[in-house]
Amino acid sequence: MGKADDVMDICLLAGEIMLKYGAETYRVEETLERMAKSASFSNVHCFTTSTGIFLSFEETKEKEDLMQMVRIDDRLQDLSKVTAVNQVSREFVSGQLTVEEAKQKLTAIASSPLTYPLWLIHIASGVAGAGFSYLFGGGWADMMPAFIAAVMSSIVVVEFERYLKVRFAAEFAAAFSGGTIAIFLVFIGMGSNLDQIIIGSLMPLVPGVPLTNAVRDLMSGDLVAGVSRGAEALLTSLSIASGIALTISIFV
Amino acid sequence: MDIVTQLLITYFATVAFGIIFSIPKRALLIGGAIGMLAWGVFQGVLNLGTSYVFATGIASFAAAALSHITAKIIRIPVTALSIPGILPLVPGSRAYFTMLSFVEGDYLQGLEYGVETMLRAGAIAAGLVFALAIFSYGKGIGHRYEPNR
Incomplete structure (x- = not known):
């Protein structure tokens, strides 16, 4: 457990928010792959349809690959949240955020109210x-x-x-x-x-x-x-x- | 004078659409300007005597290209700008008259409107795709042959 599991969690949370609130598929896949790679995992693969996300990566050479999926039920429109997640992932990839901070920020985005009443x-x-x-x-x-x-x-x-x-x-x-x-x-x-x-x-x-x-x-x-x-x-x-x-x- | 009124109304309508799609506050006014540009280009090209479909394509390309440029500057996903930007071009009135003709049993007229609606929607898509193709230069994925390594 430990780091790989945490990174998997924040990647899928980021992907879930983006896909739910109307991001394009390529953006979700690219963001998730970048985040996982920046946490120094190899063999990163992400497959996204409009109703679900699959993500798999290899923690170290000896261990087996991690693989998880999330299912997206609602498709809403809130492009502010997509932008906010984009910003978090950019900061995470450039090393400004730790895994813990990124998780806090993403949870805050997920539960934040609409930008406009x-x-x-x-x-x-x-x-x-x-x-x-x-x-x-x-x-x-x-x-x-x-x-x-x-x-x-x-x-x-x-x-x-x-x-x-x-x-x-x-x-x-x-x-x-x-x-x-x-x-x-x-x-x-x-x-x-x-x-x-x-x-x-x-x-x-x-x-x-x-x-x-x-x-x-x-x-x-x-x-x-x-x-x-x-x-x-x-x-x-x-x-x-x-x-x-x-x-x-x-x-x- | 008429075109100025139209542009102003397009600006406010596009900003309103930005609010409907909840685009970030810092992009709201820029999105309105892009929608205004799309309508201006559409009317301008139309004045040269071209067809509606062609004018829609050019306007959609202009809006999408400007969205790509501004999105890079203010660091925002392109969709947040291009979705409200192309909305003034959506052939809502043609789509409505298509439906109206079918309801009234005038199938030939309905098909005519329907084809125009589809072509205009296709022109919007084509404009988006061309802008995407230009602004993703250098990120090629290679569709036919492996590059020589």
Whole structure:
């Protein structure tokens, strides 16, 4: 036991945080391999898919290789945490942090709250929705209903994900309620371009992180992870589309 | 004047997206500037009379390249800048009209919009890939032959 076990622990903790909060596969693999190598282990190998990490290395020549894995269940988006872990791993590799300090820092990152409070994220969704409804051809008067509808869909997606195990159901429900609010607001006379308002209300739901990471993973040769992330992005888009299709079929 | 308003709105919308993705505070305003640049390039190239797909590709490349450069300077993962940066180019309106046409039973129109949506998404991916290819120069992994040692 001793050092090898501790290093294995902090490597996997770092990898788990990064993968969970939306880092690309190559970044996870590279970080873990660098950290293990800097602790003077040889024969380091890391294999990462979008739902799990395997790490193995050799402590000394005589002993057998250590090999462990972690399973990642949640895939959230918080790029601040990815950045923070990146910083810790950089300091660890350059020798500024001991194993113990790195462990403390990583545990602190794992349990730290969101960088921005939840209400600010909802407001930001509204601002993004209003902005995009204008950019896609709406008028000034359409920004207010788009703001309200986008805030609504953001609240619904966050609250439903807390209770529903099926992630895509939350996005379906969010698209449905965002679209319904938009149609209702246009019906009572707020705003005139229904299409642009609905597009604005959907923009906060766009799966930006899986989409970008899928491209990056495929290009850096992590084919398994890339294809599965691409499937995730596609399913998210499809559930948004079907949610909005349902509300349009019912109310328009 | 119109383009100035659009750029300002893009800036705020991109910063808002940065908050949605919780990118670090020191990168938030820079991310907004990258999104603004992407929209500016997109409109500029479009003004030259090119197709939407081509303009999207060029704009995505510009945003991704700038993300790579700034990410190196302020020591931050590239994704934290490139994800909000390319978001103004996402063909949300085409995707919506694709769905709308299918709902209304106008399948041919829907396919037309759908193809354009896919091509624009592909153009965003292509821009990201080109920027990645340029900025990973020297980190080659060798795909075909072993290098001569």
